[in-house]
Amino acid sequence: MARVKRINMVILGLLNHEDLTGYDIKKRIDSSISFFWNGSFGNIYPALKELENDSFILSSNDSVGGRERIVYHITQNGKMHLKEWISEQQAVNELRYETLLKLFFAKGADKKTAVHNIELFEDRIKKDLSILKMHCNTLKDNLNSEDHMYFYLTALFGVESYEAYLKWCDKAKKMINANDQFKGR
Amino acid sequence: MARVKRINMVILGLLNHEDLTGYDIKKRIDSSISFFWNGSFGNIYPALKELENDSFILSSNDSVGGRERIVYHITQNGKMHLKEWISEQQAVNELRYETLLKLFFAKGADKKTAVHNIELFEDRIKKDLSILKMHCNTLKDNLNSEDHMYFYLTALFGVESYEAYLKWCDKAKKMINANDQFKGR
DNA sequence: CTTTGATATATCATTTTGATATATTATAAC
């Protein structure tokens, strides 16, 4: 039993809020859900054609002048398809952290490198965390609809897990630096 | 500039500790690093051939009777390649949490489903957390080498972020259940 | 002695990623 194509669900989910072009969809993904899900033009555009073919969405040509512009709209069928997927048991949750991979294998390099890699990770997380926090605060002050609550909760997930990451970074750096106990062993 | 093939690095990292077969490599990935990195036979076996071709690893046929068995060993070249990758700036860290995706789009379903999905996530995390904790404790009592410290730190990352997840699950469920404020809006 | 589960290699379709190509329009700089 093959898994559903998740990019299709991302598209349906976004179109369930508002009509969008493929380009808009990419922007929404990057600005709102990129910390837990990604999408690329390489899978968005083919997916749009597939979804239209299955009549989960409708397209309307909105080209102005020489600039092509195709706006997509979700159908009743598409809404049902989205609902079914959300209600489905089973969800695949994966972390793919190259930083942890490098740390796990750090014996292959040296302690300085290991600490440096954690610092790079820390910087990245701090930047992303400050964006997520702003996002989170804006949503918190505007909890006037069910969907805003869901947006808020996902952003909160990001904030709380990133805060845990930063605490871990401190511990990890300290432990690697306090390495005398391992000298020569 | 193309990114390195990460499965190659996983294989080199594991072989840097001990000689292994492709099947062993899959087992090591599943048991030790699967919470932050995955691998499948579909990319392990072709990668082994590629790595041998680039003389980063060597194979020795260890077949017994009719049972084929190819054991791989890392070369000096392979160790250098691994070290270079670890020292490289830049690491890609990605979360891919279908549970958050479903929550983000939960307006498309209903609150009961949203809460149920969080409970499913919670159960999964609790199970994985208990395994990670055991793993972590074992490593903590055996911090006698540099590599054990790195193994411990990666496991600790898992424990601390999973604990943060569970706290979030509580908040999220409560918030969705205390939904009267949104009724009819 | 037979079934089940673990060991072991291998392949392949589907999905996703990352990079690039192409062209238009808006905006900022000079």
Added chain:
DNA sequence: GTTATAATATATCAAAATGATATATCAAAG
């Protein structure tokens, strides 16, 4: 005003990763 740059917009493709399946051996349980 014109020129450079950034944003908008669609599209394709190679490479990588995932998920499923095929095939076969061997060990252990019943």
